[in-house]
Amino acid sequence: MKFTIPKLPDELVFEVVDRIGTITLNRPEKLNTMTPAMGQALIELVNYINNDPEIRVIILTGTGSKAFSAGSDVKVLDDYGSNWELRNRVDYARGIWQIRKPVIAKIRGYCIGGGLEMALMSDIRYATVESKFGAGEIKLGWHGGAGNTQLLPRIMSTGKALEMLLTGDLVSAADAERKGLVDRLLEESEIDEAVANLASRIAMNAPIATELAKHLVRISMSTAVDIGLQYENDTFAYCFTTEDSDEGRAAFIEKRQPQFKGR
Amino acid sequence: MSAKLSGSVDLEIHGATAHLILNRPEKINAMTVVMDEQMNSYIGQINNNLAIRSVVLYGKGEKGFCAGSDLTELDEYGSNWEYRNRFSRNLDYARAIWLIKKPVVAALHGWVIGGGLEMACASDVRISTPEAKYMAGEIRWGWHGGSGQTQLLTHTVGPGNASLFLLHGEAVTADVALRMGLVQELVSGDQVLSRAIEIADSIAEKAPIAAQMTKHMIRMAQNTPLDIGLLYENDSFSYCMTTEDAAEGQRAFAEKRKPEFKGR
Numbered sequence: 365m366k367f368t369i370p371k372l373p374d375e376l377v378f379e380v381v382d383r384i385g386t387i388t389l390n391r392p393e394k395l396n397t398m399t400p401a402m403g404q405a406l407i408e409l410v411n412y413i414n415n416d417p418e419i420r421v422i423i424l425t426g427t428g429s430k431a432f433s434a435g436s437d438v439k440v441l442d443d444y445g446s447n448w449e450l451r452n453r454v455d456y457a458r459g460i461w462q463i464r465k466p467v468i469a470k471i472r473g474y475c476i477g478g479g480l481e482m483a484l485m486s487d488i489r490y491a492t493v494e495s496k497f498g499a500g501e502i503k504l505g506w507h508g509g510a511g512n513t514q515l516l517p518r519i520m521s522t523g524k525a526l527e528m529l530l531t532g533d534l535v536s537a538a539d540a541e542r543k544g545l546v547d548r549l550l551e552e553s554e555i556d557e558a559v560a561n562l563a564s565r566i567a568m569n570a571p572i573a574t575e576l577a578k579h580l581v582r583i584s585m586s587t588a589v590d591i592g593l594q595y596e597n598d599t600f601a602y603c604f605t606t607e608d609s610d611e612g613r614a615a616f617i618e619k620r621q622p623q624f625k626g627r
Numbered sequence: 628m629s630a631k632l633s634g635s636v637d638l639e640i641h642g643a644t645a646h647l648i649l650n651r652p653e654k655i656n657a658m659t660v661v662m663d664e665q666m667n668s669y670i671g672q673i674n675n676n677l678a679i680r681s682v683v684l685y686g687k688g689e690k691g692f693c694a695g696s697d698l699t700e701l702d703e704y705g706s707n708w709e710y711r712n713r714f715s716r717n718l719d720y721a722r723a724i725w726l727i728k729k730p731v732v733a734a735l736h737g738w739v740i741g742g743g744l745e746m747a748c749a750s751d752v753r754i755s756t757p758e759a760k761y762m763a764g765e766i767r768w769g770w771h772g773g774s775g776q777t778q779l780l781t782h783t784v785g786p787g788n789a790s791l792f793l794l795h796g797e798a799v800t801a802d803v804a805l806r807m808g809l810v811q812e813l814v815s816g817d818q819v820l821s822r823a824i825e826i827a828d829s830i831a832e833k834a835p836i837a838a839q840m841t842k843h844m845i846r847m848a849q850n851t852p853l854d855i856g857l858l859y860e861n862d863s864f865s866y867c868m869t870t871e872d873a874a875e876g877q878r879a880f881a882e883k884r885k886p887e888f889k890g891r
Contacts (some may be wrong), residue, residue: 402816433887444890448836448870452674452728464715572708627707 368478370408373401377427378409385419389426395474396426396436400443402458407599410459417626420567420574422463424486425470426479428553432495435477438504457481457510466566470559471495472552476534481508483545484515484598484626487578491546495537503532503566518585521545570608571626632700636665636720638672643731643831644824645673652688655738658720659698660704664825666720674728677890680831681740682727682840683823685734686743691761693734695741697848698768713774721745730842732832734823736816745772747809748779752840754823755810760798762766767796782849784809826841834872835890 372378377388385407389396413419426432444450460467460482469486476498481491483497499512507513507529516525520543528535540546550558566574576599584592603609607627615622634651646868649667658666673679686692696781704710704718713719724731733750740762747753747761761781765772780791784807790879792799802819804810814822830838840863867873871891879886 411717414712419707449677462715464712581673627708 368481369412370405371568372405372409375399375402376405376409380416380419382564383567384423384560385413385421386611389433392426392428392430394437395431396428396433396479397437398439398456398478399440399446400453400526403454403459406456406459407454407462410438410462413548414462414464417571418463420560420571420626421563422465422467423468423470423561423563424460424482426472429472429492429494431474431479432471432491433476433479434474435479435481455510457485460485461511464575464578465571466561466574468563468566470555471546472555474498476500477508477512478510478545481511481515484511487581488547488562489545490548490550490555490562491537491540491557492552493537493549494552495540496534497528497540497545498532498534499528500532502530516545543544568621568624570603570606570612570622570624572606572608573603576603631679632659632661632697634662635657636662636669638669640679641824643678644827645669645679645682646824647682647684647724649684649686649693652686653693653696654691655691655740656686656688656743657694658742659700660718663718663720663723667717667723668682669724670694670726675724680729680833680835680890681827682729682731683734683746683820683827684724684746685702685733685820685823686736689737691737691743692735692739693743693746694738695743697762719774721749725775725779727837728842729835730827731828732823732830734774734820735810736819738762739743740764741772741776742774745774745779747778748775748783751845752808752823752826753803753815754812754819755804756816756819757801757813758816759801759804759810761792761804761809762796762798763792766794773783780786780809783807817847832888834867834870834873834886836870837867840867875880 369378375389375391377390379386389398395615413422445451457478467486468509469481469483469489471489471491472495474496475483475491479521480497480499499508499516501508513529516528524543535543537546537549541549580592580596580599583595608624611624612622634654637648637650639646639648647666651657651662673682701710714722721742731750731754732754733747734754735747736759738755738760739747741764744761744763763772763776771777772867777789777793780792788807801810801813805813812822844860844863847859852858872888875888876886
């Protein structure tokens with residue numbers, strides 16, 4: 365099956381280099397806030413990413429150093445339609461959650477509201493020391509609707525999560541790292557290389573195994589540990605039916621780098 | 628993509644009800660990859676079009692509702708890993724039915740096998756002819772269903788009945804399926820589709836937000852601990868009461884007339 369990259373608006377850029385796909389939120393003059401049209405395009409892009417076996421890992425980032433993303437553009441919230449249509453929206457953060465392949469968030473500047481939710485829906489978060497995090501919705505009269513209340517307390521303690529969710533105050537990058545929200549804190553001059561290195565290391569590994577590892581970590585968040593342990597053992601057994609596991613064993617014995625094909 | 632095989636899945640809109648039609652009667656509506664893609668292509672439209680309030684699912688022809696996937700064509704899905712990834716590739720027809728937010732009524736006749744049974748299980752209400760036969764035959768070929776059969780069937784008919792289906796692999800008659808709770812009504816062959824349409828049209832007359840929330844909460848009942856479900860239900864009920872349609876419902880009740888719902 366052949367799939368083509370869907371036509372994207374200028375505000376959403378996607379490129380693939382060496383099996384690493386980079387999604388760039390490209391609306392820097394508006395802190396890379398998301399419009400309904402960007403969300404719709406992102407969902408189509410996610411379907412493409414899940415279908416193209418050449419893509420092994422995704423980097424999610426924003427243009428410029430002012431913001432990763434400040435979430436939904438509150439000025440165009442009415443574009444979603446009625447309240448019921450807003451409730452049934454095609455959600456951009458949910459779109460990130462639906463990516464089957466590992467997703468690395470590269471965060472500079474503001475990562476707030478729906479931007480924070482996109483970061484939470486990613487698998488690994490690297491951020492610059494100048495980045496700032498916040499769930500500011502509460503200051504406007506609502507709470508986040510795409511993961512803030514559910515994913516923050518899975519990453520940090522409920523008290524720390526509620527401190528963010530109930531005040532809406534910004535949290536510094538150093539504080540975010542202490543809370544576990546940021547997995548690695550980097551200088552502006554280091555972050556591109558650090559993320560590129562991480563992505564290429566993941567991209568070298570067997571795609572079936574990396575995607576299943578991501579899947580099983582998700583399962584661990586959702587199910588009882590005894591169920592998860594049994595599920596893990598069955599996908600472990602499945603991994604050994606793949607050509608890549610044979611290649612891995614052969615490479616280990618021959619003391620060379622394995623060449624994985626995703627089979 | 629092979630286009631040499633016949634068949635299609637058709638979408639027709641009748642009033643506020645969408646009809647999803649399996650159209651490969653010469654092969655008991657066995658699903659091809661092309662039909663799978665067509666099915667998936669309709670789901671966003673059904674979910675996003677406010678004018679669609681309910682769905683009827685049925686298969687054309689005398690022989691049956693659906694015999695599941697066309698086993699001669701499974702390789703078209705790609706490698707084993709690609710086939711495993713049907714859900715995230717939007718390439719699983721039973722999953723597609725499960726992802727419909729509007730209530731789905733299935734009209735079932737003749738053979739309902741494998742993936743056909745999974746589509747039936749993924750629907751909300753199932754109306755059957757007395758002659759229909761239900762079967763999860765995968766176990767006879769060396770696997771079990773992968774699109775809900777072991778999970779949805781067990782939720783629907785309980786573990787003992789599901790085990791009979793899934794491990795024995797023999798056909799179950801419609802009267803037994805009725806006793807198990809797999810189907811809700813038995814209606815003669817010439818009436819089954821019109822009965823399913825009647826139910827779907829009746830659902831389409833209800834307040835759409837309330838109907839879709841009800842479907843959602845029934846899903847929750849199958850997914851979450853009871854005390855969580857009860858709390859969620861109350862918040863969803865409170866939300867319903869904020870809608871224009873709930874105000875219209877209260878007015879219509881007081882004025883002893885039929886309410887006119889707008890989905891707001």
